[in-house]
Amino acid sequence: MSTERNPPSLAEAVNAKGFGAAAGFRIVKVEPGQAEVALARRDDLTQFFGYFHGGVITALADQAAGVAITSGLPKGRIGVTVELKVNFLSPADGTELVARAKTLQMSGSIGVATVEIFTGGDKPERLCAFCTATMRALDLPAEFR
Amino acid sequence: MSTERNPPSLAEAVNAKGFGAAAGFRIVKVEPGQAEVALARRDDLTQFFGYFHGGVITALADQAAGVAITSGLPKGRIGVTVELKVNFLSPADGTELVARAKTLQMSGSIGVATVEIFTGGDKPERLCAFCTATMRALDLPAEFR
Amino acid sequence: MSTERNPPSLAEAVNAKGFGAAAGFRIVKVEPGQAEVALARRDDLTQFFGYFHGGVITALADQAAGVAITSGLPKGRIGVTVELKVNFLSPADGTELVARAKTLQMSGSIGVATVEIFTGGDKPERLCAFCTATMRALDLPAEFR
Amino acid sequence: MSTERNPPSLAEAVNAKGFGAAAGFRIVKVEPGQAEVALARRDDLTQFFGYFHGGVITALADQAAGVAITSGLPKGRIGVTVELKVNFLSPADGTELVARAKTLQMSGSIGVATVEIFTGGDKPERLCAFCTATMRALDLPAEFR
Numbered sequence: 001m002s003t004e005r006n007p008p009s010l011a012e013a014v015n016a017k018g019f020g021a022a023a024g025f026r027i028v029k030v031e032p033g034q035a036e037v038a039l040a041r042r043d044d045l046t047q048f049f050g051y052f053h054g055g056v057i058t059a060l061a062d063q064a065a066g067v068a069i070t071s072g073l074p075k076g077r078i079g080v081t082v083e084l085k086v087n088f089l090s091p092a093d094g095t096e097l098v099a100r101a102k103t104l105q106m107s108g109s110i111g112v113a114t115v116e117i118f119t120g121g122d123k124p125e126r127l128c129a130f131c132t133a134t135m136r137a138l139d140l141p142a143e144f145r
Numbered sequence: 146m147s148t149e150r151n152p153p154s155l156a157e158a159v160n161a162k163g164f165g166a167a168a169g170f171r172i173v174k175v176e177p178g179q180a181e182v183a184l185a186r187r188d189d190l191t192q193f194f195g196y197f198h199g200g201v202i203t204a205l206a207d208q209a210a211g212v213a214i215t216s217g218l219p220k221g222r223i224g225v226t227v228e229l230k231v232n233f234l235s236p237a238d239g240t241e242l243v244a245r246a247k248t249l250q251m252s253g254s255i256g257v258a259t260v261e262i263f264t265g266g267d268k269p270e271r272l273c274a275f276c277t278a279t280m281r282a283l284d285l286p287a288e289f290r
Numbered sequence: 291m292s293t294e295r296n297p298p299s300l301a302e303a304v305n306a307k308g309f310g311a312a313a314g315f316r317i318v319k320v321e322p323g324q325a326e327v328a329l330a331r332r333d334d335l336t337q338f339f340g341y342f343h344g345g346v347i348t349a350l351a352d353q354a355a356g357v358a359i360t361s362g363l364p365k366g367r368i369g370v371t372v373e374l375k376v377n378f379l380s381p382a383d384g385t386e387l388v389a390r391a392k393t394l395q396m397s398g399s400i401g402v403a404t405v406e407i408f409t410g411g412d413k414p415e416r417l418c419a420f421c422t423a424t425m426r427a428l429d430l431p432a433e434f435r
Numbered sequence: 436m437s438t439e440r441n442p443p444s445l446a447e448a449v450n451a452k453g454f455g456a457a458a459g460f461r462i463v464k465v466e467p468g469q470a471e472v473a474l475a476r477r478d479d480l481t482q483f484f485g486y487f488h489g490g491v492i493t494a495l496a497d498q499a500a501g502v503a504i505t506s507g508l509p510k511g512r513i514g515v516t517v518e519l520k521v522n523f524l525s526p527a528d529g530t531e532l533v534a535r536a537k538t539l540q541m542s543g544s545i546g547v548a549t550v551e552i553f554t555g556g557d558k559p560e561r562l563c564a565f566c567t568a569t570m571r572a573l574d575l576p577a578e579f580r
Contacts, residue, residue, distance in 0.1 A: 018193065018195070046164060048159045048223075049286075049289075053164035054207045055164065055200055055201065055207050055208070056164055058200045058204070058207075059199065059200015059203070078193075084231055085228065085229070085231075087228040144193070
């Protein structure tokens with residue numbers, strides 16, 4: 001297996017598709033095993049009380065975890081989510097969300113990442129959610145390379 | 146405390162706001178302790194491979210769990226998510242998602258629901274994710290009643 | 291790969307070792323993808339209030355999940371736990387615990403099981419915990435076959 | 436409500452009962468919101484391959500989380516586990532386990548702690564599991580004060 005790692009551009013390519021792009025996910029930082037992804041508040045991303053929807057928070061955390069894991073994998077491999085768990089710690093009531101993920105362990109084809117999600121923008125940054133994600137590495141299908 | 150339960154219309158009111166409404170969540174069934182919420186595929190709800198995004202699947206599961214728990218609560222109380230966990234079992238590659246939630250336990254102000262999420266629409270329905278959600282019941286703020 | 295499945299005796303062999311044997315885990319039922327494991331209360335298995343300790347409940351659930359997954363695998367393969375999650379629903383205050391596990395999905399080398407844990411013995415059986423476990427199938431090392 | 440916190444002796448009292456005492460849990464450190472609990476390997480605490488059993492690892496993590504949360508609570512309140520989730524990252528193959536817990540958030544009566552579990556003793560310490568626990572604070576029953 002090549003020892004060459006995935007280029008940061010893969011994260012951008014993943015992020016440019018589907019829900020992430022439509023919601024406005026922005027990749028702030030990518031390093032092998034680390035990622036930071038941000039999102040600005042919009043009314044169509046909120047829940048009943050007007051804060052970021054738990055599913056949107058989870059989607060951002062999932063994306064950050066996927067980028068962190070994938071950026072540490074050999075070129076041509078991608079991490080897909082086996083399972084994730086999120087604790088919602090306080091209302092995500094800011095104008096911005098930032099998810100900071102780091103790979104805790106990569107063992108064979110299984111990786112685990114933790115993600116801290118902060119809310120801020122119009123107020124001091126505050127931890128609003130904490131996520132653990134288990135990912136499985138698989139070969140990127142030829143049509144996506 | 147009143148023994149009167151929340152009316153089904155509260156679920157509709159919750160669902161008519163923010164991300165759920167924008168994504169097109171449809172409440173199919175509400176009973177005390179049970180809920181079914183569906184979602185049609187759109188390109189802006191997908192991930193890299195073109196299937197439903199894990200965060201969108203989670204959002205749907207969360208909404209169904211919230212409706213199931215809330216519909217069993219006394220009038221004026223609402224369930225908010227403490228934490229949730231989702232296992233992604235197979236690609237959500239259909240044209241439709243359906244999340245079926247049921248309350249496993251309500252004890253004091255803490256409730257637990259399980260949610261099965263199926264994909265289908267253009268193909269036979271198949272279980273694609275399984276979610277457990279812990280919720281906390283709180284008084285619905287006056288401005289939302 | 292052989293289509294022959296693991297014999298029920300493998301579950302007994304796994305259970306006869308270490309903590310499970312010392313605590314008194316009893317395999318009640320094994321079928322491919324299903325397992326039931328029971329445990330009688332002893333003072334050295336309890337927590338502060340005198341009920342079964344959460345870690346012991348989890349150990350029993352883990353064992354049941356492992357047996358359920360492993361019993362559905364080809365001969366010579368065993369399931370090891372990647373992660374698990376337990377919700378404690380009510381005090382495990384009976385004289386007996388029973389964990390009933392079933393495989394939700396087996397996909398490649400990754401399996402997911404759910405486990406319902408009941409307490410009873412000296413009182414009517416009641417659901418006291420719910421567990422989801424993700425397992426990875428690997429080849430049983432030669433010295434254990 | 437008193438602003439006086441629980442004394443470290445409560446952690447010792449909790450630990451002196453039932454499974455924790457029988458298995459040999461040792462409280463190494465207690466501070467408000469933090470705890471470290473250690474455990475030496477014994478054959479009756481292992482799984483099939485001779486490593487610490489996943490349930491025992493979970494029990495230790497749960498105990499450490501409970502001590503961390505409880506030590507930050509007002510005198511007379513105790514944290515009980517609502518749910519927990521553990522990722523098993525590598526074999527717990529050392530002669531010692533150490534669980535280090537810290538409170539991530541305490542909000543109303545709900546607290547969340549993360550726990551890193553290391554294995555070592557006869558070899559360099561290595562992270563072998565990661566746990567997130569959600570706890571609920573309740574009044575310590577009079578007979579336990």
